[in-house]
Amino acid sequence: QGANVVWVVSDGKAERRSVTLGVRTPGFVEVTTGVDAGAQVVVGGLELLAPGAPVQAKLVDRVPRAAPAGSDRP
Secondary structure (H helix, E strand, C coil): CCCCEEEEEECCEEEEEECEEEEEECCEEEEEECCCCCCCECCCCHHHCCCCCECCCCCCCCCCCCCCCCCCCC
8 A cells, every 4th residue: 555645735746645534424535644734635626736846725615524522512
């Protein structure tokens, strides 16, 4: 099995980060180490990236977070 990596935008440039994965559910994977909360993670055009390549970030809709324990939200 290969290494788990993601690309992030750091100071306008592409940076490859090794990550540790946690819980996996259909459509979602928990990243437990390797990126900080709020980091800009690249989700498209990965085949065009190289370390240090300039990246213009575009925000996409965020996935709703899970409801707090005891909440009546799904």
